[in-house]
Amino acid sequence: MTDSSVPTLSAWAGGEERIAALTARFYQRVPADPVIGPVFANMDPRHAAHVASFIAEVFGGGTPYTDHGGSHSGMIARHLGRALTETQRKRWIELMLETADEVGLPSDPEFRAAFVGYLEWGTRIAVINSQPGVKAPQGNPPMPVWGWGPPGGPYRG
Numbered sequence: 495m496t497d498s499s500v501p502t503l504s505a506w507a508g509g510e511e512r513i514a515a516l517t518a519r520f521y522q523r524v525p526a527d528p529v530i531g532p533v534f535a536n537m538d539p540r541h542a543a544h545v546a547s548f549i550a551e552v553f554g555g556g557t558p559y560t561d562h563g564g565s566h567s568g569m570i571a572r573h574l575g576r577a578l579t580e581t582q583r584k585r586w587i588e589l590m591l592e593t594a595d596e597v598g599l600p601s602d603p604e605f606r607a608a609f610v611g612y613l614e615w616g617t618r619i620a621v622i623n624s625q626p627g628v629k630a631p632q633g634n635p636p637m638p639v640w641g642w643g644p645p646g647g648p649y650r651g
C-alpha cells in the first residue's frame with residue numbers, strides 16, 4: 495500500500511513544467527560545453543521536452559512520455575552506438591546539478607538524494623547501452639520508476 499500523503503518526486507520537483515524548465519536550460523547550456531557539446535551536435539529541437547517528459551514519468555508524474563509514443567526501449571535506442579565515455583557522463587551530471595541549482599529545483603536533502611541517485615543510475619545505463627556492439631533491447635521493457643528511496647519521504651523539517 496502506498497501513502498497518498500507522500501508526494502511523488504515529480505510533484506515535489508514542481509511537476510513536468512518545472513522539470514521541463516530544468517532540461518530546457520540544461521540543453522541551452524550544452525552546446526557551449528567542451529566535453530558534452532559535441533555529443534549533442536545534431537540534437538533534435540524537441541530533445542529537452544522529450545527528456546523532461548521521460549524524467550517526469552519516471553518520477554511518478556503520470557505518463558507524458560509513453561502517452562506520446564515514447565518507450566523505455568525507444569529511449570535506450572537513442573543512446574545505442576554513441577560510445578559515451580565516463581568523462582562525458584560525469585560532465586552531464588555536473589552540468590545537470592549546476593542547472594538544478596540555477597532553476598531552483600528543491601534543494602532539500604531528501605529530494606536531492608533521490609535526484610542524484612536517479613542521475614547516477616540513468617547516466618550509467620546510458621553509457622552501458624552506448625558501447626559498441628550493444629544491441630537494442632528485446633520486447634518492451636517497462637519504464638523505470640524512481641521514488642524517494644531510503645529517506646522514505648520529503649523533507650518536513
Ligand code: HEM
Binds near residue numbers: 538586
Ligand atoms: C538519466 C540520464 C539520461 C536520461 C533520462 C536520458 C534521456 C534521453 C531521452 C529520453 C532521449 C530521447 C530523446 C528524444 O526522443 O528526442 C535521449 C537521447 C539522447 N541522449 Fe540521453 N539520457 C540520459 C543520459 C545521457 C547521457 C549521460 C548522455 C551523454 C553524455 C546522453 C546523450 C544522449 C544523446 C546524444 C541523445 C540523442 C539526442 C538527439 O540527437 O536528439 N544521454 N536521452
